[in-house]
Amino acid sequence: MEYLIGQRWVSHADAQLGLGVVVEVEPRRITLSFPAVGEERTYAIENAPLTRLRFKVGDHINTVEGVELVVTDVHEQHGLLMYTGTDHHEEQIAVSELELDAFVQLTTPQQRLLNGHFDKNSDFALRVATLEHTDRLQRSPASGLMGSRTSLLHHQLYIANEVGQRHAPRVLLADEVGLGKTIEAGMIIHQQLLTGRASRVLVLLPPSLMHQWLVEMLRRFNLHFALFDIDRLAQMDEGNPFEAEQLVLCSMEMFEANDHLQQLALDAGWDLVVVDEAHHLHWSEDEPGEDYRFVESLSQVSPGLLLLTATPEQIGQASHFARLRLLDPSRFHDLEAFKEQELEYRQMSAMADALEAGTVPEDLPADLDRSLPAGELVNQLLDRHGTGRVLFRNTRAAVEGFPQRILHRHPLPVPEEYAHAQVDLIERLHPELPYYDDSWLDFDPRVEWLVKTLKELRPEKVLVICAHATTAVALEHYLHMRAGIRSSAFYEGLSIIERDRAAAYFADETNGAQTLVCSEIGSEGRNFQFSRHLILFDLPMNPDLLEQRIGRLDRIGQQHDVEIHVPYLEGTPQETLLDWYDRGLDLFRDSCSAGTMILETFRDRLVEQLKTRTEAFDTLLVDSADFTHRTREELREGRDRLIERNSCRRDVADALINEIEGLESGDTLENYLEALCEAFGVDQEFHSEQTLILRPSEHMLTGHFPYVGDEGTTVTFSRDKALAREDMEFVTWEHPMIHEAMDMVHSTELGNAALGTIKLKGVAAGTMLLEALFTVNCVAPKSLQVERFLPLTPMRLLVDARGKELANLVPHERLNSLVEKVKKPTALAIIKQVHREVDAKMSLAKAQAEVRLKEVLTDAENLMRSELGAELARLEALREVNPSIREEELENLRYRIEECAIHIAHANLQLQALRLIITT
Ligand SMILES: Nc1ncnc2c1ncn2[C@@H]1O[C@H](COP(=O)(O)OP(=O)(O)OP(=O)(O)O)[C@@H](O)[C@H]1O
Numbered sequence: 001m002e003y004l005i006g007q008r009w010v011s012h013a014d015a016q017l018g019l020g021v022v023v024e025v026e027p028r029r030i031t032l033s034f035p036a037v038g039e040e041r042t043y044a045i046e047n048a049p050l051t052r053l054r055f056k057v058g059d060h061i062n063t064v065e066g067v068e069l070v071v072t073d074v075h076e077q078h079g080l081l082m083y084t085g086t087d088h089h090e091e092q093i094a095v096s097e098l099e100l101d102a103f104v105q106l107t108t109p110q111q112r113l114l115n116g117h118f119d120k121n122s123d124f125a126l127r128v129a130t131l132e133h134t135d136r137l138q139r140s141p142a143s144g145l146m147g148s149r150t151s152l153l154h155h156q157l158y159i160a161n162e163v164g165q166r167h168a169p170r171v172l173l174a175d176e177v178g179l180g181k182t183i184e185a186g187m188i189i190h191q192q193l194l195t196g197r198a199s200r201v202l203v204l205l206p207p208s209l210m211h212q213w214l215v216e217m218l219r220r221f222n223l224h225f226a227l228f229d230i231d232r233l234a235q236m237d238e239g240n241p242f243e244a245e246q247l248v249l250c251s252m253e254m255f256e257a258n259d260h261l262q263q264l265a266l267d268a269g270w271d272l273v274v275v276d277e278a279h280h281l282h283w284s285e286d287e288p289g290e291d292y293r294f295v296e297s298l299s300q301v302s303p304g305l306l307l308l309t310a311t312p313e314q315i316g317q318a319s320h321f322a323r324l325r326l327l328d329p330s331r332f333h334d335l336e337a338f339k340e341q342e343l344e345y346r347q348m349s350a351m352a353d354a355l356e357a358g359t360v361p362e363d364l365p366a367d368l369d370r371s372l373p374a375g376e377l378v379n380q381l382l383d384r385h386g387t388g389r390v391l392f393r394n395t396r397a398a399v400e401g402f403p404q405r406i407l408h409r410h411p412l413p414v415p416e417e418y419a420h421a422q423v424d425l426i427e428r429l430h431p432e433l434p435y436y437d438d439s440w441l442d443f444d445p446r447v448e449w450l451v452k453t454l455k456e457l458r459p460e461k462v463l464v465i466c467a468h469a470t471t472a473v474a475l476e477h478y479l480h481m482r483a484g485i486r487s488s489a490f491y492e493g494l495s496i497i498e499r500d501r502a503a504a505y506f507a508d509e510t511n512g513a514q515t516l517v518c519s520e521i522g523s524e525g526r527n528f529q530f531s532r533h534l535i536l537f538d539l540p541m542n543p544d545l546l547e548q549r550i551g552r553l554d555r556i557g558q559q560h561d562v563e564i565h566v567p568y569l570e571g572t573p574q575e576t577l578l579d580w581y582d583r584g585l586d587l588f589r590d591s592c593s594a595g596t597m598i599l600e601t602f603r604d605r606l607v608e609q610l611k612t613r614t615e616a617f618d619t620l621l622v623d624s625a626d627f628t629h630r631t632r633e634e635l636r637e638g639r640d641r642l643i644e645r646n647s648c649r650r651d652v653a654d655a656l657i658n659e660i661e662g663l664e665s666g667d668t669l670e671n672y673l674e675a676l677c678e679a680f681g682v683d684q685e686f687h688s689e690q691t692l693i694l695r696p697s698e699h700m701l702t703g704h705f706p707y708v709g710d711e712g713t714t715v716t717f718s719r720d721k722a723l724a725r726e727d728m729e730f731v732t733w734e735h736p737m738i739h740e741a742m743d744m745v746h747s748t749e750l751g752n753a754a755l756g757t758i759k760l761k762g763v764a765a766g767t768m769l770l771e772a773l774f775t776v777n778c779v780a781p782k783s784l785q786v787e788r789f790l791p792l793t794p795m796r797l798l799v800d801a802r803g804k805e806l807a808n809l810v811p812h813e814r815l816n817s818l819v820e821k822v823k824k825p826t827a828l829a830i831i832k833q834v835h836r837e838v839d840a841k842m843s844l845a846k847a848q849a850e851v852r853l854k855e856v857l858t859d860a861e862n863l864m865r866s867e868l869g870a871e872l873a874r875l876e877a878l879r880e881v882n883p884s885i886r887e888e889e890l891e892n893l894r895y896r897i898e899e900c901a902i903h904i905a906h907a908n909l910q911l912q913a914l915r916l917i918i919t920t
Pocket of ligand 1: 525
């Protein structure tokens with residue numbers, strides 16, 4: 001037999017490899033690649049255990065593109081087989097054998113059974129359990145949400161569930177500072193990946209957060225992101241580097257003034273793009289920034305887009321709108337209309353209240369269908385006239401359980417040296433700035449105060465933030481060299497690795513620094529909640545930035561009240577600004593989502609007062625306090641209430657938490673993992689309650705078991721333990737260890753044919769029972785995501801000699817406990833005798849399964865039509881008011897609905913496992 005590159009062969013010694021493809025032919029050796037298992041094998045041509053795979057007319061074949069064909073013609077072209085066949089649309093398609101899917105079922109369980117290839121009954125039970133668990137997980141409302149190493153927090157689970165389930169989610173995650181947006185994004189990414197809705201993800205963020213993200217994704221979600229920086233890109237020589245990885249983290253800065261790199265990122269194609277600290281995207285009506293335009297281009301090529309910012313309006317309302325438009329251009333297409341709608345939020349909120357209380361308000365907008373159920377009407381109201389379904393924002397007030405913030409004001413005298421200089425406002429707020437040397441350290445009283453305070457607070461960790469890198473560097477140097485305080489600096493001049501080292505030194509409990517002195521870049525995104533003392537060496541001119549600074553400590557995980565210390569020079573603009581934030585906005589005690597808007601309202605008056613404080617300052621304070629109070633009220637009643645409605649529904653979150661806790665309690669997973677370990681030859685040892693040590697043994701079934709290295713792995717099933725002990729793997733149904741092991745069962749023949757005997761009272765010896773397990777097999781392009789409507793749906797049948805169905809009478813678990821193994825020679829003798837009977841019973845079982853399949857497919861189609869139909873109805877309704885929604889978008893969705901229907905209609909049964917049982 002002649003081998004040619006591109007031909008498809010099967011290893012009959014190892015059918016689990018799937019369909020191989022010849023990749024290299026040498027005089028005596030041949031190499032095949034087996035894409036299904038990602039392996040290459042080289043054989044001696046003389047005795048290669050290979051069989052050429054040749055399909056016949058009438059066979060069903062699957063292509064790598066996910067198309068199923070019924071073969072109508074086969075012919076050879078230059079040694080390769082060309083198949084012609086018809087697809088689900090009755091269209092004729094020609095494919096070369098090279099395009100065949102590598103996952104082929106070469107022998108059916110029936111053939112294996114009748115040829116005497118049995119597995120152990122425990123393997124059969126494992127296969128059945130695997131299929132049932134897979135189906136249960138596919139259906140679970142918490143699917144995709146149970147695998148993260150996080151506490152189960154209502155607001156995060158709600159958002160992750162809402163967003164993660166969307167097809168191509170596009171949302172703005174705008175929870176207040178420190179409430180867990182990174183974690184929410186991680187949950188969404190995790191869920192999208194796990195459910196197959198996304199496979200390529202690009203995260204763009206400020207350089208100071210890269211490492212933190214990398215670590216959070218790994219330790220909390222087992223997501224291995226590749227970190228791209230200029231150095232790494234320089235090392236990659238050929239091709240598009242972004243195509244080499246599926247999950248990529250990189251800094252936004254890297255793309256600055258680099259059109260070529262931007263184009264490479266655009267060309268690589270993504271399912272989901274995430275932009276952290278998205279308020280940085282520069283935008284103005286006349287001239288959007290380069291970063292904004294880049295994200296805009298990405299948003300056009302990526303179906304999914306997550307923008308993260310705690311302060312969405314930091315750069316103003318128009319800029320906020322521009323970001324919303326990136327997410328949902330259909331909904332947010334007109335800034336003026338958006339502004340007008342904002343004015344009506346209070347009214348909309350009242351309408352939503354009324355709807356929930358059971359009345360349909362008279363003035364309900366005309367485009368809503370009054371006959372719909374109240375819940376649906378509320379959703380439509382929020383979507384079309386409220387804040388839209390793209391914006392999620394939880395507040396400390398709504399989440400509850402946060403510690404208090406306590407302000408300590410420390411007035412200090414103005415030194416002689418500062419009294420004269422002071423040219424512009426910036427210099428008066430930061431009088432050290434004009435000094436090119438460090439001489440100011442000797443007379444600025446804030447420095448002496450800082451040293452004294454740090455010594456008093458010792459050994460408490462203290463975070464110090466100031467606006468400028470030069471100030472931070474000088475201060476840290478002073479503390480370190482002249483005051484003997486263990487400290488570290490964190491500023492933009494350091495490389496990413498140096499910054500992370502500095503942060504890690506600060507975080508180290510035993511030998512770490514007492515204090516970290518940060519420039520403004522340390523005020524964003526970083527996690528410093530292990531400390532409770534914050535010193536603001538100066539104050540920023542933006543309330544949102546102040547909120548960001550406080551948010552480093554006041555975030556999830558903070559165990560104490562947050563002590564905020566502000567040293568200031570008396571009688572200078574520093575005091576005026578502090579007074580305005582403190583007494584005007586009450587910002588130290590309570591966060592406020594309208595900080596920028598309040599600043600804009602009073603900016604001129606404030607700047608006047610900062611320049612020269614007069615009696616009018618008291619009026620400014622009163623006016624600011626009054627305005628802030630009213631704005632807070634207004635937001636609470638209007639916009640924030642609408643957003644809150646969108647951002648967390650306690651009952652839904654409760655149900656999710658119950659579901660996850662239910663799946664974690666009990667020992668189902670533990671027992672399943674034990675069964676996996678037994679089947680694959682992994683040793684287990686008790687470590688402590690709910691915790692095991694797994695080690696590879698000498699009789700492993702395959703060379704490797706996921707996540708079990710040579711040294712062994714400690715795994716815990718307890719969420720609490722996993723949160724405290726990062727050295728242990730937190731094993732859930734969604735941990736990659738379980739996931740990959742389940743795949744190993746699915747994709748091989750393990751346990752798909754078995755034989756056993758049982759004693760059943762009242763049943764004559766020698767009676768034959770056939771236990772068959774079918775699943776629904778739907779071949780469809782991945783992009784349609786048909787499995788969300790049509791999960792695996794295992795169907796178990798147990799037929800006796802007369803074809804009677806006994807599955808309910810004798811459950812699978814009962815059979816497992818009764819069944820006994822049969823010696824191989826006896827089994828082979830039995831098989832010989834029952835050959836024909838097995839065939840006959842199989843036909844009966846299959847016929848019964850076909851009946852059930854019909855119902856399953858009808859339900860799946862109905863579900864699909866109702867879910868996708870609702871999406872279509874929304875777009876159609878929005879199109880009425882928004883001409884920018886293109887007809888193609890609607891057409892596209894209609895096409896998707898019909899495509900799904902066709903593939904559902906063509907789904908068939910797959911026999912997954914077969915067991916022959918003889919009574920004795
Ligand atoms: N569910 C959770 N379980 C355990 N820790 C959590 C959870 N959610 C958040 N955290 C921790 O709380 C801190 C804040 O979370 P995160 O960084 O996601 O907040 P953020 O909203 O992105 O903050 P910022 O606004 O500062 O960017 C982090 O240390 C994170 O690890």
